[in-house]
Amino acid sequence: MTARSAVALWAPGLSVAAGLLLLIGVALGALLSIESGSTAVAPLMGLIRDDYVWAVLRFALVQASLSALLSVGLAIPAARALSRRPDLPGRWVIVRLMGLPMVIPVIVGTFGIIAVYGRGGWVNDGLAALGLPFRIDLYGLQGILIAHVFFNLPFATRILLQGWAGIPAESWRLAEQLGLRGVPLFRQVEWPMLRQVLPGLAGLVFLICFTSFAIVLMVGGGPPNATLEVAIYQALRFDFDLVRVSALSLLQVAVCLAVVLALAAISRPMPVDLGLDRPICRHDGGALHSRVIDALAIGFALLILIPPLLALGIDAAGGPWARTLSDPGLWAAVGRSVSVALASGALALALGLGIILTSRAVKIRLRRRGLAEALESMGIVAFVLPPLVLGAGLFVLLRGVADVFAIGLGLVVVVNALMGLPFVIRIVGPAADRALATQGRLADSLGMAGLSRFRLVDWPVLRRPIGLGLALATALSIGDFSVIALFGTQDTQTLPMLLYRLMGAYRLDQAAIVGLVLITLCLTFFLVIERGVGGRRRD
Amino acid sequence: MNPNKTRPWRAGGLAATGLALALAPAPALAQDRPVLTVYTYDSFTADWGPGPQIEPAFEAVCGCDLAFVALGDGVALLSRLRLEGDATRADVVLGLDTNLTAEAAATGLFAPHGLDVAAVADNLPIDWDDPLFVPFDWSSFAIVYDTTEIAQAPTSLRAFIEDSDIPLVIQDPRTSTPGLGLMLWVKSVYGDQAATAWERLRPRIVATTRGWSEAYGMFRAGEVPAVLSYSTSPPYHVLVEEDDTVAAMAFEEGHYLQVEVAGMVSGTDRPDLAGRFLAFLMEPPVQSVIPTTNWMYPVVSPADGLPAAFDFALTPERALLFDPETVAANRAAWVDEWLQAMSR
Numbered sequence: 074m075t076a077r078s079a080v081a082l083w084a085p086g087l088s089v090a091a092g093l094l095l096l097i098g099v100a101l102g103a104l105l106s107i108e109s110g111s112t113a114v115a116p117l118m119g120l121i122r123d124d125y126v127w128a129v130l131r132f133a134l135v136q137a138s139l140s141a142l143l144s145v146g147l148a149i150p151a152a153r154a155l156s157r158r159p160d161l162p163g164r165w166v167i168v169r170l171m172g173l174p175m176v177i178p179v180i181v182g183t184f185g186i187i188a189v190y191g192r193g194g195w196v197n198d199g200l201a202a203l204g205l206p207f208r209i210d211l212y213g214l215q216g217i218l219i220a221h222v223f224f225n226l227p228f229a230t231r232i233l234l235q236g237w238a239g240i241p242a243e244s245w246r247l248a249e250q251l252g253l254r255g256v257p258l259f260r261q262v263e264w265p266m267l268r269q270v271l272p273g274l275a276g277l278v279f280l281i282c283f284t285s286f287a288i289v290l291m292v293g294g295g296p297p298n299a300t301l302e303v304a305i306y307q308a309l310r311f312d313f314d315l316v317r318v319s320a321l322s323l324l325q326v327a328v329c330l331a332v333v334l335a336l337a338a339i340s341r342p343m344p345v346d347l348g349l350d351r352p353i354c355r356h357d358g359g360a361l362h363s364r365v366i367d368a369l370a371i372g373f374a375l376l377i378l379i380p381p382l383l384a385l386g387i388d389a390a391g392g393p394w395a396r397t398l399s400d401p402g403l404w405a406a407v408g409r410s411v412s413v414a415l416a417s418g419a420l421a422l423a424l425g426l427g428i429i430l431t432s433r434a435v436k437i438r439l440r441r442r443g444l445a446e447a448l449e450s451m452g453i454v455a456f457v458l459p460p461l462v463l464g465a466g467l468f469v470l471l472r473g474v475a476d477v478f479a480i481g482l483g484l485v486v487v488v489n490a491l492m493g494l495p496f497v498i499r500i501v502g503p504a505a506d507r508a509l510a511t512q513g514r515l516a517d518s519l520g521m522a523g524l525s526r527f528r529l530v531d532w533p534v535l536r537r538p539i540g541l542g543l544a545l546a547t548a549l550s551i552g553d554f555s556v557i558a559l560f561g562t563q564d565t566q567t568l569p570m571l572l573y574r575l576m577g578a579y580r581l582d583q584a585a586i587v588g589l590v591l592i593t594l595c596l597t598f599f600l601v602i603e604r605g606v607g608g609r610r611r612d
Numbered sequence: 613m614n615p616n617k618t619r620p621w622r623a624g625g626l627a628a629t630g631l632a633l634a635l636a637p638a639p640a641l642a643q644d645r646p647v648l649t650v651y652t653y654d655s656f657t658a659d660w661g662p663g664p665q666i667e668p669a670f671e672a673v674c675g676c677d678l679a680f681v682a683l684g685d686g687v688a689l690l691s692r693l694r695l696e697g698d699a700t701r702a703d704v705v706l707g708l709d710t711n712l713t714a715e716a717a718a719t720g721l722f723a724p725h726g727l728d729v730a731a732v733a734d735n736l737p738i739d740w741d742d743p744l745f746v747p748f749d750w751s752s753f754a755i756v757y758d759t760t761e762i763a764q765a766p767t768s769l770r771a772f773i774e775d776s777d778i779p780l781v782i783q784d785p786r787t788s789t790p791g792l793g794l795m796l797w798v799k800s801v802y803g804d805q806a807a808t809a810w811e812r813l814r815p816r817i818v819a820t821t822r823g824w825s826e827a828y829g830m831f832r833a834g835e836v837p838a839v840l841s842y843s844t845s846p847p848y849h850v851l852v853e854e855d856d857t858v859a860a861m862a863f864e865e866g867h868y869l870q871v872e873v874a875g876m877v878s879g880t881d882r883p884d885l886a887g888r889f890l891a892f893l894m895e896p897p898v899q900s901v902i903p904t905t906n907w908m909y910p911v912v913s914p915a916d917g918l919p920a921a922f923d924f925a926l927t928p929e930r931a932l933l934f935d936p937e938t939v940a941a942n943r944a945a946w947v948d949e950w951l952q953a954m955s956r
Binding site: 107125128179183184187188191192193194212286287290291292293294295296297303304305307309310311312314388401402465466471472473478517528559573574576578579580581584 | 792
């Protein structure tokens, strides 16, 4: 390898990773600097003897593992069924709706869950109407699992659909010629793809559930059912114990990194067939039993996905629409949310591509998988650091050198981009690996490099994952409320801020409408970005 | 409505403009009037909040420009102030409550107000001698319930905890001011027996939410017939929604108070204006708009009385409130005790 190509290989990923680590380190350091002369080491030792922290950590590990297992486990049959039923009526809408739960504000989604599964929810009303003697109790571990499956199962299904779409048509044709059906077909063609995609996906869902906060308190059934995030929030907001905040944050980062790296160790790269990226033609699934299985899998996913969204729509339907929509403040908030979201989505994509371009080359050209996984996990560290902590750190860091009021929204863009980064990495990463593995040698032999290589070789394969990744990172930012609360003022009101503000002022009917506006906006972004960037082809 | 908003393909250009506007520094203020910067919580400056009415009223008498900076809630205000330290831009901080004043005072960032609050605040149910903070409104925590679900409400906290079977949602004292208020309320009624009381109440607590909004949302969605809120919550539903099915339970032991206060930042370069504003908070232009904008009681009795919807059976001698120093000294231990009781 020439020096120049080595720079081209390492520069994007290392600069992004180093930048992220620096940002996190400096932000935490700035927080600690307020409490002069102390480090996080002693309190970190203190945490080890803190029974409360251990109890919370144990519960968070259990619920996050179960949530990830259920969400991803149930997503496999759903994605498989959707992938082999390209002509299913309404499939296009179903797939787009599946992007929603992950990106809507959790408080909105959780109210949808409660309307369906709560004490006075549809399910219990139905049981009562049928004269049945039993009721379901949402509140407890089961409530956390139901909510987390609602938020994560559709998301996991979408990611896995991308995985299925990435299986080369030649593999299917070969399997067809060999007469593979059922279990052998799954093991030979589909399982290798899953082994590549599942660990990263399960890891991401685990992190989302492990750091879940408002949901866990709302439907968790009691104070012991908490997460470290609750303890961090408490330490930051009420106790203003910045040393404890830093120690707890480091503990959270350490646990999450350990889980992500452990999962990465069991992932396997997908064996490469030279694919010509032709449309998939699989011929299994015609038998009655596969039709039944697919119908059940898709039906179950829809049963999880649709009712809470429907409940939110119904809840908003009777509200004061004219009054809410005629408020110029609402549209100013929409404009602001959209601006922030587009900027942070683009930033997340740029950072993600930087990491991916290097990590895939390290993985495939240098055959150093461990190193590549470590690099990718750097893109995830910022995600597990609570946004409020990251935001507070950046605030302290910048207060002396810049007008924090003026750059408030800029900080929100940066923090939101870091929150969207893992999604970009997990969505685009596997496809990028495959693109290099299948096309790399040919492109090398043709002497292609730089932008033209990206445009001609990578773009056709990556545009769909990039479209999904960008749409998700952007929509996530629209629904985000975590840091805007710290930097926002009345001049920087975003849509989620407006929603909370209405809720906090008893105006729940208007808040429900704003929630629906927000959901519509997220859906629009999925439609426009996925179509615009990803192209018109089927997913 | 801007027609562009309905055309998503215009979003890119629109977004770029929006971002440029949002990131631009605040425009230079008209004229050369001095600016008084007041940090407050978010809902104070909402269109329907007191802020938009107070601003012109004060500007008419002060010859200054009153600039509100809205930041989350009361706790976020204090966090922000601590993060900013001496470099804060605030002249006045408005919207801390009595649970936070000890910690706020300990930052050393506040200056004495020099006002004779006790002489003015005749509608405040407690004696006020805090030299740093000026009260501008108050309410008391209350169990708010749906009268279509609960016909006969308990008349004491003890009866509610020990003899009733009403399910409710509360807020977590680790993350929420009302949640902390209920914990202190139970502590002030039960003392050493507080843990036992929590153990009795625990099976009926459907959820312990992060903040007030989640809990109140669950209550209004019909998920629970009762919620921890304020004695001034029902008037909102009566006056704005013409809904009289929401009521607050009146407990004979008394109700725990929440008094909202404002204070002058010691580093302000406009101490005269800041002092004038603190005094103004207790004058009629502010006090008269508080009940129906902030949904709290004014600290000064209004000349024409309060709207009838504000009637509540709380007499001043039964107002409960630990002094701020006691709260600051014991909060961590009491939250631990609460957590233990709720975990058994």
